[in-house]
Amino acid sequence: MRFFVPGETREGELRVALMPDVVSKLTKLGLDVSIASGAGEHAYASDADYEAAGATVVPAAEVDAALSSADIIGTVQPLDQDRARLLKDSAVSMSFLQPGRDLDTIRALADAGASAVSFDLIPRISRAQSMDALTSQALVTGYRAALVGAQLLPRFFPLFMTAAGTIPPAKVLVLGAGVAGLQAIATAKRLGAKVSAYDVRPASADEVKSMGGTFITLELEAVEGKGGYAREMTEDRAKRQQELLTPYIEASDVVITTAAVPGRKAPQLVTRDMVATMRTGSVVVDLASESGGNVEGSVAGEIVDVDGVQLWGALDVASSMPVHASQLYAMNIAAVLGLMVKEGELALDVADEVFDSSAVVLSGEVRNSVAREALDLPPLPEPEPSPQAEESN
Numbered sequence: 001m002r003f004f005v006p007g008e009t010r011e012g013e014l015r016v017a018l019m020p021d022v023v024s025k026l027t028k029l030g031l032d033v034s035i036a037s038g039a040g041e042h043a044y045a046s047d048a049d050y051e052a053a054g055a056t057v058v059p060a061a062e063v064d065a066a067l068s069s070a071d072i073i074g075t076v077q078p079l080d081q082d083r084a085r086l087l088k089d090s091a092v093s094m095s096f097l098q099p100g101r102d103l104d105t106i107r108a109l110a111d112a113g114a115s116a117v118s119f120d121l122i123p124r125i126s127r128a129q130s131m132d133a134l135t136s137q138a139l140v141t142g143y144r145a146a147l148v149g150a151q152l153l154p155r156f157f158p159l160f161m162t163a164a165g166t167i168p169p170a171k172v173l174v175l176g177a178g179v180a181g182l183q184a185i186a187t188a189k190r191l192g193a194k195v196s197a198y199d200v201r202p203a204s205a206d207e208v209k210s211m212g213g214t215f216i217t218l219e220l221e222a223v224e225g226k227g228g229y230a231r232e233m234t235e236d237r238a239k240r241q242q243e244l245l246t247p248y249i250e251a252s253d254v255v256i257t258t259a260a261v262p263g264r265k266a267p268q269l270v271t272r273d274m275v276a277t278m279r280t281g282s283v284v285v286d287l288a289s290e291s292g293g294n295v296e297g298s299v300a301g302e303i304v305d306v307d308g309v310q311l312w313g314a315l316d317v318a319s320s321m322p323v324h325a326s327q328l329y330a331m332n333i334a335a336v337l338g339l340m341v342k343e344g345e346l347a348l349d350v351a352d353e354v355f356d357s358s359a360v361v362l363s364g365e366v367r368n369s370v371a372r373e374a375l376d377l378p379p380l381p382e383p384e385p386s387p388q389a390e391e392s393n
C-alpha cells in the first residue's frame, strides 16, 4: 500500500501534508511512504530528512507516475483536476476538499473512480479529535492573530510600571470564541493584554474564562446550532448585536474577529462605522477575511486604513507558521489513516461515522449532498439510521 505526498501547487500554500517525524507512524501501519522531492521545502523539511525518516523521495519527473500508482494521496489543498484525473480507481485522496467549492476536482476524482476524504468534514466527536484538522489549523490561526495584533499595535500589550510612569495594558476584544478565538485569547493574555470576548454561544463563556478572558454577556438570545457550531442569525439580531458591541469596540486597542458559520459566508460583526469609533493607531484583525469577512471593508491579505485604524485581513494564516501547522496536519492524517488502514490494507467503512461524514467521493460516486446539489446530481436515497449513532461533543 503506497501513501504518496505530491506536494502543494496552490500559490501561498506553504504547508505540507507529511513531516519527517510522522513518517514512522505511517510505516507502522504497513504503508510504503513516498514524497515528491522538495515538497517539504517551505516547512523546512528536506528530502534528506524524509529519507532519514524512512520515506522514499520521488524526483519531480516521476510525480505523475507516483500519483497514478499511489493507493492514498495526502495533500493540504485538494488536488487540482489534472492531478486528480491521474488517480487509479481504488485510490483515496485526503485533503481539505470543500464540497461546495472544489467541484472540478470532485468531478475529476469521480471520473477516475477514486475516493476522497475531506478534513473539512470530520465530525466533532470525541473519538475523532485527533483527526480534526480544522481544529489543529485553527489553533495556529488564533495564535497568529494575537501576534499580528501585538505587532501592528503602536503600544505595549502588557502593563509596565516603570520609573518614568505606568503604562496600562492593551485592551483586546475577541469576537467568536471557538478554537481560534480561544487561542487568540490565551496568546494575548500571555502577552499581558487585558482580554474580553463575545460569542453567540453562551456555552463558550466558561472556556473564555478558563483562558483568562472576561466574557461579555449581551441582552440577546443565543444562536447555537448543531454540533457546537453557531448558526446563521436574523438580520435584526445581527444589527442589535452590532449596536450592543459598539461601546466594547470603541474601548478596545485591538479587536480580533474569528466568527464563522459552517458552509456560509462569514457574518458581518463589525461595520466601518464601528471601526471608526476606535482611537487612531488601533488594530482590527479579521480572521474571517477569506470567507467574506467579519469586518466591513476587510481585504484578505491586505492592511486597510479605516480612519487611522489598521484593518488586517487574513490570508493563508496557517501557512505563515508552516512547520507546526504541517506537523499537526500530518498527525491528523496519520490518525485518519489509523482508521482507514487495517493490516496494511485499505478498509473504507461507511458504517463508521467518521468515514461516512468525511468521504465526499467513494469509488467514483459523489456521496456528499452539498457536492451532489452543486453538480446537479440527484440526491442519494436516505441511508437506514445507524444503530450506533454517536454522541456529539
Ligand SMILES: NC(=O)c1ccc[n+]([C@@H]2O[C@H](COP(=O)([O-])OP(=O)(O)OC[C@H]3O[C@@H](n4cnc5c(N)ncnc54)[C@H](O)[C@@H]3O)[C@@H](O)[C@H]2O)c1
Residues within 6 Å of the ligand: 123, 124, 125, 126, 128, 129, 132, 134, 135, 138, 175, 176, 177, 178, 179, 180, 181, 198, 199, 200, 201, 204, 227, 228, 229, 230, 233, 258, 259, 260, 261, 262, 267, 269, 393
Ligand atoms: N472534536 C470536538 O469535540 C471539537 C473540535 C473542535 C471544536 N469543537 C467545538 O465546536 C465549536 C465551534 O468551534 P470552531 O472554532 O470550529 O467554530 P467556527 O470556526 O465555526 O466559529 C468560530 C466561533 O465564532 C462564533 N460565532 C459565529 N457567529 C458569530 C457571531 N455572529 N457573533 C459572535 N460569534 C459568532 C461561533 O460560535 C464559534 O465559537 C466550539 O464549540 C468548539 O469547542 C469541538
